[in-house]
Amino acid sequence: MAIRLFLAFASFMGFTVYQMDVKSAFLYGNITEEVYVKQPPGFEDPAHPNKVYRVVKALYGLHQAPRAWYERLSTFLLKHGYRRGAIDKTLFIKKDRRDIMLVQVYVDDIIFGSTKSSMVKDFEELMQKEFKMSSMGELTFFLGLQVKQTSAGIFLSQDKYVKDILNKFDFRTIKPASTPIEAHKSLGKDEEGEDVDVHLYRSMIGCLMYLTASRPDIMFAVCLCARFQVTPKVSHLHAVKRIFRYLKHQPKLGLWYPKDSPFHLEAFSDSDYAGDNHDRRSTSGGCQYLGRRLVSWQCKKQTIVAISSTEAEYVAAASCCAQVLWMQNQLLDYGFNFMNTEIHIDNESTICIVKNPVFHSKTKHIQIRHHFIRDCYEQRLINVVKVHTDDNVADLLTKGFDLARFKFLVVTIGMMNP
Template sequence: MLFDTLPNDGIFNGAYDDDEDVGAVADFNNMDNTIAVSPIPTLRIHKDHPKGQILGDPTSAVQTRGKIQKASSSQQALEEGIDYDEVFAPVARIEAIRLFLAFASYMGFTVYQMDVKSAFLYGTIEEEVYVHQPPGFVDPAHPNKVYKVIKALYGLHQAPRAWYETLSSFLMENGFRRGTIDKTLFIKKKKSDIMLVQVYVDDIIFGSTKKSMCTEFEECMHKRFQMSSMGELTFFLGLQVKQQPDGIFISQDKYVADILKKFDFLSIRTATTPIESNKPLVKDEDGVDVDVHVYRSMIGSLMYLTASRPDIMFAVCACARFQVTPKASHLNAVKRIFRYLKHQPKLGLWYPRDSPFELEAYSDSDYGGASLDRKSTTGGCQFLGRRLISWQCKKQTIVANSTTEAEYVAAANCCGQVLWIQNQMMDYGFNFMNTKIHIDNESTISVIKNPVAHSRTKHIEIRFHFIRDCYEKRLIEVIKIHTDHNVADLLTKGFDVTRFNFLVVSIGMLNL
């Protein structure tokens, strides 16, 4: 804990009394009798301040955080340390976990899990940090002294980063290399075999094409840290993982049962789709208000579920837009999602082993579907063979002037995700250049392929045009697909039960 004290002078000079003078004493004899006032209103800015109000050395040059030298221990006891805010530690994205499992299903190896006991206590901090002597353990000979922290402690800001650096250094000393994009991924190769280690704070999952490499890794970790070996991976970051000889199944059916019980939906009637088709949610200003806390709690619970349930993604995002002042109509829409979950509680993602390992993506957009501001909704999904790795459902930041613009913005968003997966898979040893992105809008494909069309797209923000550059560099390939076969359609609007079920099956969701 760092100490914060207030100086005894300057602007922190205690409470002011009404009778005390604040600032300099005015000399009323040194004033003009007449003062010319400009008829044009002007804004006065005081750029000069008394030196007594300046914190730090006023004669020193402007310095960035990286240039500041470590302050003395006495100075650090009075103010925040230079690394006070720089305490982040890399955390794996959920897409990275699904990608890891997809690769494991393709290669046919088993994924294992282990946990580090009291992980943060292994970290060593480089900053100067001091803590009070804990109550009941004060040294009577030195009651006013503080402890200098050498090892990280739970609750210390620097603890997560210190632990990550300790683990990272240890793994790299033992032949692993860190991922280029994902810094929580560690790779080790021996001839034609590969071993992967994915770290999420103190939870570690790992697997290899050669079983002996996993055994060797476990022994190595046990020698350095106190570990709990948990065997085959069955549960990670809220995802239930079922490993079978013919593939891997990812679901959250236990969580579905928990939230149905939490919100008392165990005995409700079921629904075959999560949202009504052709009936968009509106602001409904004249509607009956509902408990905002309950509404937000339900939305939060459903958002957590979308880690393995893309089938409810659009419905949840649509309802989440009304969390400020939810009405009864919005609550009924949320209840419909729960009714659908009651109907399909065990639905999950299936990663078949016999599917090829090729990256491809689907992009789609509605046009002005958001009733509040007439913005369009971006939908996109990325596959490795028949394994759904990531998906997006997001309201666009601009109001599209045409369906072409809405589809173009969605395609650019999908392209960005494709580039991330391409770079991630380079660490796995795969080069997915010229990835196919399926788009159901001919005009959007023309704009991407033909720079001459720029005269008709000048109103589109420049940041979306990077997809053209990716196309010219052959990083992606845009393919025309019929709307009926564009599975990203599931993430942009509601459907009747027949079309909805077709799309759910098409993205690789099933009951196991």
């Protein structure tokens, strides 16, 4: 999510994002703990065969190595005028009047960009003087995410990964499907069904979960199938194959971050009441936008059994509110203070409960831990707004749909083909 937030900001400000890689990054870290290694085979000291080496520098394979490298890098950047993000500790910021320089670190991969080109050059020179770096130019591929930067915006996709997993599971000639799950499909434990290879099933789910980093259109279907990884049956495997058939039909679908869109935080929340036929728990869905840029989304089965659709919607809204608060705090590092963020909800009763500060008999059954959304509303951190069910894009994350409705939601949520 931090990467999508970084790229959403870059598309709004209109600057290019670059990438560099640190060669042998872990070897730069210094170990503060006492760590010993035995003498490597073939290099034993014949005079002291029973002695061991004490490690001073980090080595690949040590649990302490990533932390040691991060300490080394962060200390270096802080020394040269950068400050660390308050929420995201892998984000480093440097400001020069109205210009800003952003650096996002993921182990030994670094992406960076600035509203001022000279700050980019200074950063590259600074890093190359201290570390052995390989500059990779404009960001095109990062952590499995394909990034296409244009003057009109930034496009994120994983079509190369889609092709790879279709080949991995021998689905190259599979028949395409127009949706990832059948409309209003009910998938249960199917205890009488035939067992399938659990390792194959889990491998397929793992590959699909990684793909949800840029594909909210398959999020609900993948999360639904992931619930049956303990004892998967033939019916569950058919549902997973249906997702692959859909990927065969739409391999290049991705997220579009337009440059001309405003930069304001808003969210959508929805719930599918008692959608699970086995335990009658509901599914929460939520998505957060910066303008028309979809930055974050969630799909999760609720931990309680809601006894009304209003309660299910209220629980979903509380989860969405928590994500909004987290994003508000993170966006402070980017120089934006978003108060009174709108959360769009399609249930009028839920909105009334949020706005009503009095605990009355009709809401006593709703767990107290979800009532913090009321406090957020009273503090004007969020605002709840009614949206028509047909226009609630979070609906895509709670259930399966027929083709016409599914296509509408995919386009509305912010996805497109390149």
